[in-house]
Amino acid sequence: MERGVESEPTRIMLAVNESSIKGYPHASISSRGAFEWTLQKIVRSNISGFKLLFLHVQVPDEDGFDDMDSIYASPEDFQAMKHRDKTRGLHLLEYFVKKCHEIGVPCQAWIKKGDPKEVICHEVRRVGPDMLVVGSRGLGPFQKVFVGTVSEFCAKHAECPVVTIKRKADEAPEDAVDD
Amino acid sequence: MERGVESEPTRIMLAVNESSIKGYPHASISSRGAFEWTLQKIVRSNISGFKLLFLHVQVPDEDGFDDMDSIYASPEDFQAMKHRDKTRGLHLLEYFVKKCHEIGVPCQAWIKKGDPKEVICHEVRRVGPDMLVVGSRGLGPFQKVFVGTVSEFCAKHAECPVVTIKRKADEAPEDAVDD
Numbered sequence: 001m002e003r004g005v006e007s008e009p010t011r012i013m014l015a016v017n018e019s020s021i022k023g024y025p026h027a028s029i030s031s032r033g034a035f036e037w038t039l040q041k042i043v044r045s046n047i048s049g050f051k052l053l054f055l056h057v058q059v060p061d062e063d064g065f066d067d068m069d070s071i072y073a074s075p076e077d078f079q080a081m082k083h084r085d086k087t088r089g090l091h092l093l094e095y096f097v098k099k100c101h102e103i104g105v106p107c108q109a110w111i112k113k114g115d116p117k118e119v120i121c122h123e124v125r126r127v128g129p130d131m132l133v134v135g136s137r138g139l140g141p142f143q144k145v146f147v148g149t150v151s152e153f154c155a156k157h158a159e160c161p162v163v164t165i166k167r168k169a170d171e172a173p174e175d176a177v178d179d
Numbered sequence: 180m181e182r183g184v185e186s187e188p189t190r191i192m193l194a195v196n197e198s199s200i201k202g203y204p205h206a207s208i209s210s211r212g213a214f215e216w217t218l219q220k221i222v223r224s225n226i227s228g229f230k231l232l233f234l235h236v237q238v239p240d241e242d243g244f245d246d247m248d249s250i251y252a253s254p255e256d257f258q259a260m261k262h263r264d265k266t267r268g269l270h271l272l273e274y275f276v277k278k279c280h281e282i283g284v285p286c287q288a289w290i291k292k293g294d295p296k297e298v299i300c301h302e303v304r305r306v307g308p309d310m311l312v313v314g315s316r317g318l319g320p321f322q323k324v325f326v327g328t329v330s331e332f333c334a335k336h337a338e339c340p341v342v343t344i345k346r347k348a349d350e351a352p353e354d355a356v357d358d
Binding site: 007010037040041042044045046049130131155161162163164165166 | 186189216219220221223224225228309310334340341342343344345
């Protein structure tokens with residue numbers, strides 16, 4: 001158990017995403033909930049004992065959804081879209097990294113593209129964190145059919161202990177599928 | 180987020196059970212794994228920031244299994260069996276409480292009777308811990324059919340964040356169903 005010898009910090013990976021609420025370009029309610037839970041309940045005052053690893057997976061299709069009315073007439077148009085996606089992803093990670101710096105918790109953050117559940121499990125294998133924290137909307141079975149749940153997949157397949165943090169009932173937006 | 184004000188300790192409930200290996204009257208491999216993981220990865224040196232709550236659920240039938248060859252001729256025989264069950268449960272909890280006292284982590288421990296998965300979820304509702312840690316044998320789907328998995332049920336139904344800690348491959352006993 002090696003008490004006394006203070007070992008390497010506990011590395012906690014947090015999978016974070018943007019809010020799906022229109023006109024609200026910020027971290028999703030469940031991402032922020034998972035982050036705050038990790039700070040309050042796990043890290044607490046022991047800021048040197050932990051390192052937070054933020055992974056944001058961008059979904060190519062979903063990110064293009066806002067561009068339904070755009071016209072792509074040249075390769076440069078796609079380039080502009082890609083640039084905007086990247087900016088949004090960076091903006092999201094900046095939120096978490098900034099908070100960590102304010103508190104003094106060491107952190108790292110990066111962006112990957114693809115299917116979130118597959119990419120998260122792949123990154124867990126690659127990076128080998130001590131645990132993975134994922135937020136969840138806490139949807140009922142009927143809602144899940146349509147939106148799937150990344151958290152359930154990760155809890156089952158990620159090769160490290162996984163904690164799923166459900167959104168509080170009083171934080172749910174008008175449409176429960178939103179986040 | 181109330182940093183600075185050190186709030187109430189984080190209350191972590193651990194569901195622990197005895198080893199199913201014959202002639203090995205100790206905590207199961209997965210219970211010990213979950214406990215050591217909690218100390219190493221979560222509590223770390225911040226011993227005053229946490230409180231561990233150990234719940235042991237005794238299964239009436241399973242506990243009677245060793246008594247298959249016994250003859251019960253009077254109410255006192257049952258009394259003796261009940262007494263032995265209680266002693267075993269206390270012996271189990273003593274292991275964890277003693278370790279906590281050595282380290283200095285505040286703890287509490289208690290025994291309940293019934294179906295482990297149901298009782299654990301009921302106790303989570305009653306006690307309201309910040310998270311639940313359960314050990315798991317990490318069985319494949321074929322083995323699960325016969326033994327069920329308490330950890331999966333709790334991860335789905337317990338009304339708090341749940342971490343499932345799988346047993347390390349090199350700690351598995353000869354028969355993977357054993358623990």
